[in-house]
Every structure is written in structure tokens, then in C-alpha cells.
Amino acid sequence: MKALAARRHHRFAPMLLLLLALLVTGGLYAALEPSSANATAATPSANDVDSGTKLFKANCATCHGMNAQGTSAAPSLIGVGAASVDFQVSTGRMPAEANGPQVIAKAPQFDAKQTAQLAAYVASLGAGPAVPTADQVDGSKGDAANGMALFRTNCAMCHNAVGAGGALSAGKYAPALWDTKPTAIYEAMGTGPQSMPVFNDANLTPKEKRDVIAYVEAQRNGSPGGAELGSLGPVSEGVWVWVLGMGLLIGCAVWIGAKSS
Template sequence: MMLLALALVLVGGAYAALAPTSAQADELANADPSKGEQLFLTNCATCHGPGAVGGDLAPSLIGVGAASVHFQVVTGRMPMQANAPQAEAKPPQFTEEQALDLAAYIATLGPGPSIPSSEQVDPTLGSPSNGMLLFRTNCAMCHNAVGAGGALTEGKYAPSLMESTPTVIYEAMLTGPQSMPGFNDATLSPEEKRDIIAFLVEQRGTQPGGLSLGSLGPVSEGLWVFVVGLGVLIGTAVWIGSRSS
């Protein structure tokens, strides 16, 4: 009886750990892990190794979850073209369907963050005002006050979020790609992540102050004041001096 009880506990625990969440099940409902495995062997195994166990050129993908794979593939960061300080976004080499197949295959290898549902990333359901506070507390030091991006150290950079889809933004927060820290649900709840998405989407409209000046905040605004404003004042002073002489 003891052995039977222990076996049941182990089976139940394994199922709880490996079973996909409802969001992941919904997003991967039509995905085909077998097709994803063939795509992986053809396009990814050279670096990540057969079975995604990793190698000299790339890390193991076991346990990274479907969200991480989907983010990297749909943004074109993977497959990576060449070694660099960080993988750059580029036109994706796979369709959305193929990306989901790849994500489904990796999800079968071990539990990890799942692809968010459409409701989780719907900006109309979020609070832009709360998202602004959260973004400026957790993200603005790298991505700039409105998500325009910025430079980091050693040739790395925080990309602009102006054209990123809500799903990609959510997946980046959830998985923490490259230099970015990950924000699990204990750090930022799903509702707070959606609020941040709502704030970022709202920044893509008309600039209330006129020219955006690159959306770089007080740095670019101050530069324009000094370069243009002070330049006009100096030019005017020179012109007045030449007229008086």
C-alpha cells in the first residue's frame, strides 16, 4: 500500500509539473510537436544539439518553455545569423504556424513559461496609468520612458518596443531574453503585465506635446534647447552686432 501511495504521489506530481497550463493548451491546441521536432532537427539542432540538450554554440532548451521559443522565433532572433553581443531582431524565417509547432515540441521536453492567451495581452483590458508606473519603475532605465529603446554596455542595447506586438512584449517580460531580467508572475502579475502593454500601446498614438524628438525624454529635449535655442540666440546676437557696426 505504501508503494502504491508513493507511486500515485509521484505520478500526480509529474503530471502537475509537466501538464501545460490552460493558456498554453489554448495557444498550442492546433500545434504539431512532431512537425516542430522535424523543424528543430533541420534548423536548430546544429547549435542546440539533438534533443535540444545544448552544445558548444548554444544552451540547452529543456525547460525554457513555449513562450521563450515563440518569442525568439517570431522576432527573427532565432535562428541567429552570427555570433554577436546579442541576437538582433530581423524578419522571421518561420511562419506563425511553424513557430507554434517548434514551441509545442520544446514544451514537451520540460515545463516552462507558456505562451500568453489573447486575453492576457489585450491592451484594452489593461490600465495605461498603472502600466506607466510599473514600466517606469521596472523597465524605463533600459527601454526609455516610453519604450523607445536605449544603449547598454558591451555593444548590447534595449530594443525599441514601438512596433512589438503585445504577445512579444508579454513573452519578453515572462522569459527575460538576453540581458533583460525575467518578471515571473510573483514579480509582475499577469494583470500588471497587461497594464504595461496597455501603456506601451498608448504611446504609439499622436504625441500630445508635438514633435517626439525621438521619444528620448529630457535628454533630447535639453539637447535641442541648447543646440537650437542657444544657437539662435548666438546667431541673433552676432547679427545685431554686425548691424550696429
């Protein structure tokens, strides 16, 4: 008993107890931690990176450089992340057909596997936004009402209040979002392609991004209020009222004047 008591009063006993408590706490946290909303896609294999390297050098290095360091024709891709590559390649924007005010979306040149390999190679060059998981882009789990508030605060000035798109300066434009895949919407928010600003997780959390996707998807079912009038909001509605309403009033005034005379 005296030996046990002596060990309990040893000068290193508090340190050992603290270390034991930290180990137990860490183990319990790791075992009980809920799945994170920020979970990223599966880590690519070395074979994916190797295959992506070959695809990049055969199809992308002419503009972006052999090591993706950038050239006078195209920017560096070091540190842009897998999400940026997945967005640009899966939407057909890259490889670009020609220089212009804005890179146009078209049918993709690479299939899903090749796109993932290109993304894996670029991601290996430096940390950047990862491709979102299926859960992160599942609009059915989002709050469309909150997404509406977020969209109209951050996106409507370019993409229109319901995601119909709109014109920008210098020949650029914000595309319509109704046919855009949820993954591409999420990646665009996180990477800021072309004229679009970057909305990182400090600006819009992953949950808020999913809410935005829920709102955009809700607009694909048509207007519940009747004719959409091009979904251009108060501009088209005002023109319709002015042309039809005021035209009808003027016509009535002319008819009344003609009858009275």
C-alpha cells in the same frame, strides 16, 4: 429510529460528514470559479510535439544539440518553456544568422503553425512559461496609467521612457517597442531574452504585464505635446533647448554688441 440514531453516533460519522462537505465545497468551487487571468494556451497535441521534434532536429539541433541539451554554441532549451521559443522564432531571432553581441530580429523563417510545433516540442522537455492567451495580451483591457508607472520603474532605463529603445554596453541595445506585437512583449517580460531580466508573475502579475502592454501601445499614436524630437526624452529636449535657445541668445547678444559699437 434507534438504528438511525446509532448510525449518526457511529465513530466514523464525523469523518464521513467532513468528506461529504469537502466534496460539495470542491464541486461548487469548480462550477463557480471565474475564468483565470493566468489561463494558458490550449495544450498541444502529440502530433504537434512530433512535428516540432522533426523541425527542431532539422533546423535547431546543430547549435542546441539533438536533444536540446545545449552545446558550446548555444544554451540548453530544457525548461525554457513554449513562450521563449515562440518569442525567439516568431520574431525571427532564431534561427540566428550569425554570432554577435546581440541576436537581431528579422523576418521569421517559420510560419505560425511551425512555430507552435517547435514550442510544443521544447515545452514537452520541461516546464516553463507558456504562450500567453489573447486575453492576457489585450492592451484594451489594461490600465495604461498603471502601465506607465510600472514601465518607467522597470523598463525605461533600457527601453527609454516611451519605449523608443536605447543603447546598452558591449554593442548591445534595447529595441524599440512600438512595432513589437503584444504577445512578444508579454513573452519577453516572462522569459528575459538576451540582456533583459525575467519578470515572472511574482515580479509583475499577468494583469500588470497587460497594463504595461496598454501603455506601450498608447505610445504608438505619437506625442500629444507636439514634436517628438526622436522620443529620446529630456536628453534630446535639453540639446534642442541648448542649441536653439542658447544659440539664439548668443546671436542676440552679438547683434546688440555690434549695434552699440
